[in-house]
Amino acid sequence: xxxxxxxxxxxxxxxxxxxxxxxxxxxxxxxxxxxxxxxxxxxxxxxxxxxxxxxxxxxxxxxxxxxxxxxxxxxxxxxxxxxxxxxxxxxxxxxxxxxxxxxxxxxxxxxxxxxxxxxxxxxxxxxxxxxxxxxxxxxxxxxxxxxxxxxxxxxxxxxxxxxxxxxxxxxxxxxxxxxxxxxxxxxxxxxxxxxxxxxxxxxxxxxxxxxxxxxxxxxxxxxxxxxxxxxxxxxxxxxxxxxxxxxxxxxxxxxxxxxxxxxxxxxxxxxxxxxxxxxxxxxxxxxxxxxxxxxxxxxxxxxxxxxxxxxxxxxxxxxxxxxxxxxxxxxxxxxxxxxxxxxxxxxxxxxxxxxxxxxxxxxxxxxxxxxxxxxxxxxxxxxxxxxxxxxxxxxxxxxxxxxxxxxxxxxxxxxxxxxxxxxxxxxxxxxxxxxxxxxxxxxxxxxxxxxxxxxxxxxxxxxxxxxxxxxxxxxxxxxxxxxxxxxxxxxxx
Ligand SMILES: NC(=O)c1ccc[n+]([C@@H]2O[C@H](COP(=O)([O-])OP(=O)(O)OC[C@H]3O[C@@H](n4cnc5c(N)ncnc54)[C@H](O)[C@@H]3O)[C@@H](O)[C@H]2O)c1
Numbered sequence: 001x002x003x004x005x006x007x008x009x010x011x012x013x014x015x016x017x018x019x020x021x022x023x024x025x026x027x028x029x030x031x032x033x034x035x036x037x038x039x040x041x042x043x044x045x046x047x048x049x050x051x052x053x054x055x056x057x058x059x060x061x062x063x064x065x066x067x068x069x070x071x072x073x074x075x076x077x078x079x080x081x082x083x084x085x086x087x088x089x090x091x092x093x094x095x096x097x098x099x100x101x102x103x104x105x106x107x108x109x110x111x112x113x114x115x116x117x118x119x120x121x122x123x124x125x126x127x128x129x130x131x132x133x134x135x136x137x138x139x140x141x142x143x144x145x146x147x148x149x150x151x152x153x154x155x156x157x158x159x160x161x162x163x164x165x166x167x168x169x170x171x172x173x174x175x176x177x178x179x180x181x182x183x184x185x186x187x188x189x190x191x192x193x194x195x196x197x198x199x200x201x202x203x204x205x206x207x208x209x210x211x212x213x214x215x216x217x218x219x220x221x222x223x224x225x226x227x228x229x230x231x232x233x234x235x236x237x238x239x240x241x242x243x244x245x246x247x248x249x250x251x252x253x254x255x256x257x258x259x260x261x262x263x264x265x266x267x268x269x270x271x272x273x274x275x276x277x278x279x280x281x282x283x284x285x286x287x288x289x290x291x292x293x294x295x296x297x298x299x300x301x302x303x304x305x306x307x308x309x310x311x312x313x314x315x316x317x318x319x320x321x322x323x324x325x326x327x328x329x330x331x332x333x334x335x336x337x338x339x340x341x342x343x344x345x346x347x348x349x350x351x352x353x354x355x356x357x358x359x360x361x362x363x364x365x366x367x368x369x370x371x372x373x374x375x376x377x378x379x380x381x382x383x384x385x386x387x388x389x390x391x392x393x394x395x396x397x398x399x400x401x402x403x404x405x406x407x408x409x410x411x412x413x414x415x416x417x418x419x420x421x422x423x424x425x426x427x428x429x430x431x432x433x434x435x436x437x438x439x440x441x442x443x444x445x446x447x448x449x450x451x452x453x454x455x456x457x458x459x460x461x462x463x464x465x466x467x468x469x470x471x472x473x474x475x476x477x478x479x480x481x482x483x484x485x486x487x488x489x490x491x492x493x
Pocket of ligand 1: 039040070149170208
């Protein structure tokens with residue numbers, strides 16, 4: 001996904017959208033209403049999936065906060081531009097279909113929840129980390145205040161018989177210990193029967209990129225309800241939006257269980273990556289090729305998901321979910337202690353970009369005054385998401401060491417976290433006389449034969465550092481005829 005499209009519109013004074021919502025619902029009369037709370041990377045696409053539901057026709061209301069950036073996103077959605085540019089062609093097909101059907105309306109007015117039969121919660125829940133990226137995490141905290149405020153808004157507005165399906169990744173215990181008490185209290189205040197709403201939790205592994213829609217609609221899902229009635233309602237709803245001919249729906253015994261399943265799954269991935277990060281460093285010291293080793297080990301089914309070396313972990317989920325789990329253990333369940341291994345995995349992963357930087361510095365004998373072209377700033381291949389990208393601390397380290405960087409990414413034109421423009425034309429970057437190229441994201445572009453030829457046509461001898469093992473041996477050999485090439489984790493320089 002590329003950076004968000006922006007139309008720069010400002011919020012009208014006294015914004016309210018009830019009339020537009022009612023007109024929209026009148027046009028879609030008779031259709032059940034699904035409201036999606038949060039129109040970010042997950043919610044915006046979930047809204048499309050609901051508007052293109054397999055087993056029902058829904059009128060879909062996408063709801064976000066009344067803030068300049070989100071208002072701009074809402075306006076774009078209503079004016080015919082999907083606000084996130086994605087590689088998945090299904091995104092445009094689904095969006096055009098929703099426009100044709102007229103069954104998707106975006107709003108910043110929480111009045112939308114008053115009309116919803118189902119509310120899908122796709123808002124963020126952040127972890128504040130105290131880390132310098134060089135040493136152990138000195139602390140972290142989870143502030144539930146914004147999440148609680150979102151739940152209060154639902155309690156203040158939702159219908160008595162609503163189904164609320166939480167998809168946000170939450171600390172285990174949240175639906176029972178946080179969401180339910182808030183909804184109960186707000187319903188009582190409004191004279192509604194809190195025994196009538198249904199509350200559930202479900203998750204999937206959303207994968208922004210070429211499989212974006214597929215990862216929501218056709219991937220196995222786990223779900224639960226706060227009680228049997230809620231679990232049944234969640235199941236019925238999911239069966240209308242998920243292609244159960246292609247993937248399984250698995251019911252777990254409680255919302256605590258599904259919430260734990262989500263963070264366990266991501267902690268497992270984070271730990272798996274941190275494990276290989278440690279071995280990457282060992283392989284470098286020992287001068288052996290870890291890729292060769294992992295390939296040889298992966299032939300055994302028991303070890304098929306051993307990870308490969310890389311620059312570190314980025315993105316919104318793996319960088320925080322083990323911490324959410326640990327926080328839950330101590331805070332929600334008064335557990336015996338933190339999830340030390342899971343927390344350590346995050347710490348280890350966070351330190352990898354600095355390790356990659358130090359390795360580069362060692363290999364090129366200092367970086368001061370060098371011109372470094374960074375190929376890929378997003379945290380993942382063929383995706384334009386720069387949130388918590390490991391490339392960010394890597395670039396900061398380079399610059400604090402006196403190197404000048406020029407960044408390229410085919411999916412990102414503005415890098416909001418570093419407040420800078422990113423080049424999208426590789427030819428321009430290569431003509432800016434860099435001393436070295438560092439491949440930081442696994443974008444297809446960087447492994448194309450034509451790109452290798454383009455790099456080989458650069459007149460000066462470059463130092464090429466592939467931090468993620470994107471280059472094939474054939475490409476390494478070809479580049480090595482003109483330049484010096486080093487792949488992190490191959491220990492071969
Ligand atoms: N990105 C992924 O690949 C992925 C995968 C699986 C699960 N998740 C989980 O899904 C959740 C959402 O992730 P995301 O990547 O879409 O986050 P995001 O930050 O892109 O989007 C969250 C959106 O929610 C909005 N929001 C916050 N509070 C709100 C409120 N009270 N009312 C209405 N809108 C509100 C924000 O303005 C934002 O637009 C997170 O819990 C995340 O961990 C993400």
